[in-house]
Amino acid sequence: MISRVMDLKRGKKVLIAPSILSADQLALGEEIRSLGGEADWIHVDVMDGHFVPNLSFGTAAVHAIRDAFEDIFLDVHLMVEPAEAFIGMFAEARPDILTVQAEAAKHIHRALQMIRDAGVRPGVSINPGTPVSILEPVLHMVDLILVMTVNPGFGAQRFLPETLTKIKSLVRSRAANSFDFLIETDGGVNSETAKELVLSGCDVLVAGSAIFGHGDPAEAAREIRNASAGGLNINDAPRSH
Numbered sequence: 001m002i003s004r005v006m007d008l009k010r011g012k013k014v015l016i017a018p019s020i021l022s023a024d025q026l027a028l029g030e031e032i033r034s035l036g037g038e039a040d041w042i043h044v045d046v047m048d049g050h051f052v053p054n055l056s057f058g059t060a061a062v063h064a065i066r067d068a069f070e071d072i073f074l075d076v077h078l079m080v081e082p083a084e085a086f087i088g089m090f091a092e093a094r095p096d097i098l099t100v101q102a103e104a105a106k107h108i109h110r111a112l113q114m115i116r117d118a119g120v121r122p123g124v125s126i127n128p129g130t131p132v133s134i135l136e137p138v139l140h141m142v143d144l145i146l147v148m149t150v151n152p153g154f155g156a157q158r159f160l161p162e163t164l165t166k167i168k169s170l171v172r173s174r175a176a177n178s179f180d181f182l183i184e185t186d187g188g189v190n191s192e193t194a195k196e197l198v199l200s201g202c203d204v205l206v207a208g209s210a211i212f213g214h215g216d217p218a219e220a221a222r223e224i225r226n227a228s229a230g231g232l233n234i235n236d237a238p239r240s241h
Contacts, residue, residue, distance in 0.1 A: 016040050016207070017075050018208070020057075020065075028061075032065070040073060043076075045186075087118065097122075099146050100125070102138075103126070108137075109137070139173060144181055146184045146206075150188050168200050182204055185206065189207040191210070211224070
């Protein structure tokens with residue numbers, strides 16, 4: 001599991017992570033298979049109806065996905081509060097990365113260490129209204145930083161362009177301190193916003209409705225990848241360490 005994460009790190013390729021929150025919930029297996037080879041990761045949003053105003057996947061769903069797709073890279077984002085109470089049960093489902101919201105953890109250092117102690121790569125996420133500075137004490141602890149580019153809770157929201165400054169700030173911090181975390185974005189990602197996100201320094205693009213709301217999910221993922229490649233080719237500098 002861990003080796004799969006390390007193999008993907010710091011490459012020149014932008015990673016596409018379809019979010020199954022926007023998939024047909026009655027046919028999740030078929031929806032994942034419909035991506036063919038166009039998805040690098042599968043992104044699972046776990047919502048509790050408390051930290052965010054929506055309910056979504058539980059541990060049973062994550063276990064089922066892992067059991068059915070042993071070779072898939074599983075990216076699980078916990079939007080639950082308190083985050084610490086859910087880490088153990090979701091770590092048992094064997095995700096490759098488990099991300100917690102900085103705003104939802106009472107002790108963020110402890111939460112991230114709990115994830116790593118469970119044999120899973122830790123990630124941390126911030127909402128659009130949360131400053132990047134809150135992450136400074138834990139940047140050395142994480143393998144992934146997820147910048148929410150919409151307010152979390154629902155799919156098909158409009159991208160918030162002001163969040164691009166956060167990505168750029170994280171790129172600078174990463175380079176200045178020789179950190180090796182990936183930068184992921186989720187919210188309003190599509191073939192129109194992908195290039196700008198990659199130009200800002202994003203490594204992983206989470207897209208839900210833009211992929212699963214398309215008649216051909218594999219083609220939609222391919223379109224986002226092709227659009228993002230334009231940003232990668234124009235500006236490789238922020239991505240080098």
